[in-house]
Amino acid sequence: MKKKRLFSGGLGQLTIPFVAICLLVLFNVIRDLIMIFVLKTPDYISFFSIEITKNNIGNSVLSGNLISIINGASELAVLAIGMTLVTAACGGQDISVGAAAAIAGSVFVKVLKASGNINAGTVILAFLCACIVAMIFGAFNGTLVAVFKIQPMIATLILYTCGRSIAYWINGGATPTVESPIIEGIGRFIPGIPIPTPVLIVAVMLIVFKVLFRFTSLELFTQAVGINQSAARLNGINPTLIKLLSFILLGACVSVAGIIGVSRLGLINHETLLLDVEMDAILAVAIGGNSLGGGRFKISGSIIGAYVIQMLTITLYSMKVSSTDVKAYKAIVIVLLVVIGSPVFKEKFGRFMARRAASKVQAKGAEES
Amino acid sequence: MKKFKALVLAGVLAMSTVLTACGAGGGNAGGGGGAIKVGVVNNPPSESGYREANVKDMEKVFSAENGYELKTAYSLKNDEQLQAAQGFITEGVDYLLISAAETTGWDEVLKKAQEAGIKVYLFDRMIDVDESLYEAAVVSDMAKEGETAVNWLKSQNLGEYNVIHIQGAMGSDAQIGRTGALDAEFAAGTMNKVVQQTATWDEAEAKKIVESVINAGTDFNVIYAENDGMAKGAVAALDENGIEHGVGKKVVVMGFDCNKWALRELKAGNWNYDGQCSPFQAQIISDLIKSGKAPSSKKIINEEKGFDATTLTDADIDQYGLGE
Numbered sequence: 001m002k003k004k005r006l007f008s009g010g011l012g013q014l015t016i017p018f019v020a021i022c023l024l025v026l027f028n029v030i031r032d033l034i035m036i037f038v039l040k041t042p043d044y045i046s047f048f049s050i051e052i053t054k055n056n057i058g059n060s061v062l063s064g065n066l067i068s069i070i071n072g073a074s075e076l077a078v079l080a081i082g083m084t085l086v087t088a089a090c091g092g093q094d095i096s097v098g099a100a101a102a103i104a105g106s107v108f109v110k111v112l113k114a115s116g117n118i119n120a121g122t123v124i125l126a127f128l129c130a131c132i133v134a135m136i137f138g139a140f141n142g143t144l145v146a147v148f149k150i151q152p153m154i155a156t157l158i159l160y161t162c163g164r165s166i167a168y169w170i171n172g173g174a175t176p177t178v179e180s181p182i183i184e185g186i187g188r189f190i191p192g193i194p195i196p197t198p199v200l201i202v203a204v205m206l207i208v209f210k211v212l213f214r215f216t217s218l219e220l221f222t223q224a225v226g227i228n229q230s231a232a233r234l235n236g237i238n239p240t241l242i243k244l245l246s247f248i249l250l251g252a253c254v255s256v257a258g259i260i261g262v263s264r265l266g267l268i269n270h271e272t273l274l275l276d277v278e279m280d281a282i283l284a285v286a287i288g289g290n291s292l293g294g295g296r297f298k299i300s301g302s303i304i305g306a307y308v309i310q311m312l313t314i315t316l317y318s319m320k321v322s323s324t325d326v327k328a329y330k331a332i333v334i335v336l337l338v339v340i341g342s343p344v345f346k347e348k349f350g351r352f353m354a355r356r357a358a359s360k361v362q363a364k365g366a367e368e369s
Numbered sequence: 370m371k372k373f374k375a376l377v378l379a380g381v382l383a384m385s386t387v388l389t390a391c392g393a394g395g396g397n398a399g400g401g402g403g404a405i406k407v408g409v410v411n412n413p414p415s416e417s418g419y420r421e422a423n424v425k426d427m428e429k430v431f432s433a434e435n436g437y438e439l440k441t442a443y444s445l446k447n448d449e450q451l452q453a454a455q456g457f458i459t460e461g462v463d464y465l466l467i468s469a470a471e472t473t474g475w476d477e478v479l480k481k482a483q484e485a486g487i488k489v490y491l492f493d494r495m496i497d498v499d500e501s502l503y504e505a506a507v508v509s510d511m512a513k514e515g516e517t518a519v520n521w522l523k524s525q526n527l528g529e530y531n532v533i534h535i536q537g538a539m540g541s542d543a544q545i546g547r548t549g550a551l552d553a554e555f556a557a558g559t560m561n562k563v564v565q566q567t568a569t570w571d572e573a574e575a576k577k578i579v580e581s582v583i584n585a586g587t588d589f590n591v592i593y594a595e596n597d598g599m600a601k602g603a604v605a606a607l608d609e610n611g612i613e614h615g616v617g618k619k620v621v622v623m624g625f626d627c628n629k630w631a632l633r634e635l636k637a638g639n640w641n642y643d644g645q646c647s648p649f650q651a652q653i654i655s656d657l658i659k660s661g662k663a664p665s666s667k668k669i670i671n672e673e674k675g676f677d678a679t680t681l682t683d684a685d686i687d688q689y690g691l692g693e
Binding site for chain 2: 176272
């Protein structure tokens with residue numbers, strides 16, 4: 001009975017990401033047990049162990065696979081938030097987020113380099129510049145989609161193609177580095193706080209968007225536009241504005257993701273920064289149970305989706321699967337998840353469960369009589 | 370009829386802009402009548418820090434002061450490069466210098482160059498054509514880069530070698546060359562392979578790979594990353610987990626490419642070794658051109674160094690470092 005509720009209602013949209021996380025956890029528990037009790041591997045460290053270590057600048061910090069997962073998925077989670085909005089409003093996806101993040105990261109580094117010394121003021125200035133630039137590019141994409149009614153994937157293909165070249169113009173071909181305790185504080189750890197800063201940034205972003213949804217009608221309007229544009233317009237909502245806004249908000253997310261990426265290593269490589277992240281971001285939205293055709297959405301689902309993707313990668317790495325093969329394994333799992341999440345499967349499964357329940361009731365009835 | 374006229378006019382206009390665009394793109398010239406005309410077909414400087422240094426070096430050596438008239442064309446696409454080379458032949462350069470995007474498809478253009486009496490030098494990358502079609506190829510020996518690095522590592526006389534090997538994009542020349550020598554050590558059993566993964570030149574991916582090894586509690590004492598960026602990613606993972614690295618510390622860090630910032634890490638003792646991949650072929654080619662003699666060999670290896678943190682000097686950083 002409980003099982004049926006899990007699939008047909010209850011958690012609803014979040015069923016798929018939760019099932020995915022449970023499966024991955026279960027897989028790793030089994031692997032741990034096999035390694036410890038069957039193979040008796042000496043010095044084996046459980047996948048789930050979290051340790052407190054002293055890092056090289058003397059702070060106590062958390063480390064372990066679980067920390068690697070939530071830390072490593074931060075950029076993806078931030079992008080997934082914005083991508084969810086765009087998906088919901090436009091029924092399409094922005095494939096230029098990786099390239100746009102490279103631009104934002106380049107602007108961030110450029111401003112820091114130009115301002116000479118790196119202090120709190122210049123970092124905030126650089127962040128604002130990067131944010132504004134990314135939002136302008138977001139507005140560019142948004143205009144193409146909302147005003148000129150171009151398919152989102154085609155419209156953003158333009159920036160996807162030329163974005164990394166633009167990033168190159170900003171800083172040149174070399175990989176400039178920025179070093180400062182503040183940058184390390186953003187990308188790694190703030191002294192005295194054992195949790196990686198990117199994880200905290202994701203939490204802040206989530207809160208900001210939750211507050212935005214709580215105090216404005218943005219969530220409702222976005223869903224209305226996504227579900228039925230004409231109906232939304234008849235009710236006094238401006239679809240063009242909502243779509244444009246979703247792209248601008250995604251631009252803000254892109255700049256945050258780009259800056260996390262740059263700050264992790266204190267280096268900008270416009271060719272590799274957040275490479276191929278756009279596909280993972282779209283995937284996170286899909287795994288999060290959001291319809292890629294627009295309409296209802298849950299950003300918490302997309303964030304869990306991002307963690308699912310990262311957990312999958314880290315699990316494969318911890319098994320020493322070759323990183324060239326990781327993508328193939330990822331594909332297999334993702335096909336499974338997407339099929340399980342599809343309406344056809346849900347309907348078939350629901351019917352199957354209902355029939356089983358019915359036959360049980362019948363059997364029970366037969367027993368009693 | 371009016372419409373047709375407008376079309377023709379538009380066509381003519383478009384043609385003329387294309388033509389002037391070509392003219393502007395080709396003419397990066399200086400110098401006077403006696404200058405040696407050199408046409409360079411290269412990948413664009415945006416490709417990498419290596420290419421940026423390579424392009425700058427070409428412009429510096431083949432300058433008007435040195436008696437050259439330089440024409441340049443940059444593209445990542447082979448067909449555009451072929452067109453540019455064709456253009457240089459038509460314009461009548463004296464020398465054609467090529468770093469090709471792809472190894473195939475160059476036969477015809479090089480034959481035309483030969484018929485026109487233009488001497489061809491290849492730099493950085495080889496092309497699949499008959500040796501008679503070019504004077505010489507000035508290239509890096511990536512396998513030797515790997516050997517130099519591994520020999521340096523062996524000379525450190527560590528008690529045991531537990532190596533994390535982070536590879537570049539699989540199948541690239543740099544990856545194959547730099548992997549070869551280390552693979553031989555793994556096969557011979559003189560070094561232990563803790564993990565061998567490709568991060569496809571991605572710094573963040575390199576960090577994840579090293580993190581996964583640390584999280585599994587596996588011991589290691591060497592990081593062999595096939596470029597500087599990935600070495601930096603690996604070091605970030607070490608730093609966050611409190612593992613000491615660098616000169617006289619537990620983990621030996623090795624990178625490639627000699628970016629200036631990487632050499633500074635060496636100088637500070639945070640890294641141990643950086644292998645050069647020299648983008649400086651221009652001087653060698655210029656010397657060959659000025660000597661007027663045919664090169665002694667068709668394949669000229671550009672000598673490359675490996676820098677040890679303990680012997681690196683500031684002058685080395687200035688001279689060999691790429692970028693800023």
